[in-house]
Amino acid sequence: MPLITLQNVDYGVGGPLLLQNVALSIDAGERIALIGRNGAGKSTLLKLLAGEIQADDGEIRLEGGVRVARLEQEVPAGAEGDVWDVVAGGLGQLGAWLAEYHHLSHAEHVDTEALAKVQAKIEDAQGWSLDQRVTETLTRLQLDGDAPFSGLSGGMKRRVLLARALVSAPDVLLLDEPTNHLDIEAIDWLEGFLKAWTGALVFVTHDRRFLRALATRIVEIDRGQVTSWPGDWANYERRREERLNAEAQENARFDKLLAQEEVWIRQGIKARRTRDEGRVRRLKAMRMERGQRRDLTGNVRMEVAQGDASGRKVVEAKDVAFAYGGNAIVGELSTAIMRGDRIGLIGPNGSGKTTLLKLLLGELAPTAGEVKLGSNLRIAYFDQYRATLREDWNAIENVAEGRESVEINGKHKHVIGYLQDFLFTPERARAPITRLSGGERNRLLLAKLFAQPSNLLVMDEPTNDLDVETLELLEELLADYPGTLLLVSHDRDFLDNVVTSTLVMEGQGRVGEYVGGYSDWLRQRPEAQSLNTAAKPAAPTPAPAAQAAPAVAKRKLSYKDARELEQLPSRIESLESRVAELTAAMNEPAFYQRGSADIAAHNATLAAAQAELDAAYTRWAELDA
Incomplete structure (x- = not known):
């Protein structure tokens, strides 16, 4: 029997209905990914499921005793106190009494009278079991209950709010962009946690890898209609x-x-x-x-205003070090960023990615070493906190800054027409930006950024809140960008699809430099190479570039080896396509209706292709080293 059932539900906020005649049921144990364009009504549907707003028409029915909890997209303004207080707040009035008891009992001078009063309230409500539940939830999510909530990073605040949602032991957990402001390590942790979650899950996310890892059903909102697609993301597409x-x-x-x-x-x-x-x-x-008829929402039409070409060498760092309060953030980094490079910066929250960016851009002086910037640089900066947007201006004023038009690569466009390329209607473009959603604010920041002629794009978490279609278009635009890109992102697919090399904050001042994107780093990082060495002692792997051991001079490659190195990437790409094709064939229902000899031959072909691919990667690593 479904936990929640929606029948003929309508909801509107003026104009065409945001949700129209919605029929949906949520069963125990399901993990439903809720998708749709920015502004389609995903957060609205979550609020309807949580009972925070009421439908205009239709019925939302919860089975008796079903508990629903929601993790909001943004950190609520009223969340204050220590972590224990915030988490206990998920239990309503009883949670407030438990938080009061927690503070009184931990005070240096205990007010016994006040303690006795609140203790009596908790006992009357039979609430001591919930006190234990708060403690268990904090332990489960590895949180310090005495830490001040206001002093936590964005990622840790999200974890505290997840604990607040979980403490009520919900049957249905609603998550709105749970990966926002989480680093890659925290996203991996959250994936594992939610896979083990036994309740029903409904979540909204822009992170395609997170979605693919979790979703057992896709529910799409498109022009007011809600449709359900059983199976995974590939089947939905x-x-x-x-x-x-x-x-x-x-x-x-x-x-x-x-x-x-x-x-x-x-x-x-x-x-x-x-x-x-x-x-x-x-x-x-x-x-x-x-x-x-409600036509399909158009796609963003993005174009970057290109500045004159920069010098060939964009940034050169020699033995750069930076320490803060006695802690080494960057230690003895030497690297050269050339025109056209697309560099991804990876590391946990608080590891120093922004500091490294400032060092490379010359905005921060290193403790030791030297940074040289190339000639004719024109820098455009995307700030994840959207601080470059003025809250007292509307979208038009933020982009045009008093002008009627913007110039993109020699062509003048009226600012309203330019904003329409980023899916802003004239009415939306004139509205105060305080009324814009997170996705709309990100699109506005992209519009402002791309209107500035540049040859060096610096983008700090540009993917937050963007829908999948816009993400994919942004990937294509960055792939064609003729300048240089420095990208900080925790979106693993985005990194894989955009960057050509990565700088990784590895702790204790170490900054590793790796070829390729996120998945390439996973294969090359020291831990992965240690595992490979343990598994195959007869096939030693080359030392990673990030090791602190003295550098060994590279031997000059012969013509034959240089030619082989040049051809290996295309061979690897061909083999990866072959392996993917053979694997996809095995996932077809008709595959196992074939004869046993045919199946065995197919498996042997796949094993041989995989072995060739592994050998090609090994050879590429040897020659590249």
Whole structure:
């Protein structure tokens, strides 16, 4: 029996309904990914499920005793006190009494009278078992109950709010962008935690890898309609493409028929005398139907205003070190960033990624060593906290700053038309930015950033709150950007799809430099190489670039080896495609209806292709080292 059932639910905020005639059920143990464009109504649907807002029409039915808890997208303004207080706040009034008891009992001078009063309240409500639950939840999520909430990082605040949601032991857990402000390590932890979660889960996320790892069902909001897609993300993408193609064909057929009827209605006097009144009524109905059609939301059309080319060498760092309060943040880093490089910065929250960015950009003087900036640099900076947006200005004022148009690569565009490329209607563009959602603010910051001519893009967490379609378009734009990119991101797929090398904060001042994106770093990092060495002692792996051992001079490659190194990336790409193709074939239902000899031959082919791929990676690492 479903835990929550929605029947014919409508909800609107003016204009077309945000949610229309929604029919949805949530069963125990499900992990539902709720997806849709920015502003489609994902957060609204979560609030309806949580009972925080009421539907305009229809019914939302919870089975008896079902508890629902929601993790909000942003840290609530009223959350204060220590971690224990915030977590206990998830238990309502009883939680407030438990928090009061916790403070009184831990005070240096105990007020015995006040302690006795609050203790009596808790006993009357039979609440001591919940006191134990708060403690267990804090332990489970590795939180210090006495730490001040206001002093925590954004990622740790999100973990505290997750504990607040979990302490009520909900049957249905609602998570709105749970990976926002979490570093990669924390995202991995959260994935594992939620996979072991036994209750039902409904979550909204822009992190495609997180979504693929967790979702057992996809629920999409598109133009007010809610549709359910059983299975994983790949199945959803394939079936959605089929549906959109069918919809486009049907709309084209309808529009063609409507155009024919419009020609007929405008025919001369003779035709009007013999007009079929039934046909006139059908035309009127068709006009109404076309007027009510809600077309698919367009995609963002992004273009970067390109500055003149920078010098060939963009940044050169020699033995750069930086320490703060006796702690080494960066130690003896030497690297060169060349024009066209796309560098990803990876590391836990608080590890010093922003400090490293400032060192590389010359905004912070190193404790030791030297940083040289190249010539003719024009820098555009994307700030994850959106501090460059003025709250007292609307979208037009933030982008144009008093001008009527912006210039993009020699072409002048009216600012309203330019903002429409970023999916802002004229009304939305004139609204105060305090009314914009997180996704809209990110799109506005991208619009402001890309209107500045640049040859060095510095982007700090640009993916937060963006929908998948916009993310993919941003990836394509950055791939074609002719300048240099410095990117801080915790979105693993985004890093894999955009960057060509990574700088990794490895602790104690070590900054590792690796070829490729996030997945490439996972294979190359010291821990992974230690595991490979233990598993295959006969095949030693080359020392990683991040080791503190003295550098060994590279031997000059022979012509044959240099040629092989040049050809290996395309060979690796071909082998990866072959392995993926063979693996996909095994996932087809009809595969296991084949004969046993055929299945065995297929498995042998896959094993051989995988062995070739592993050997190619090993050879590439040897030659590149």
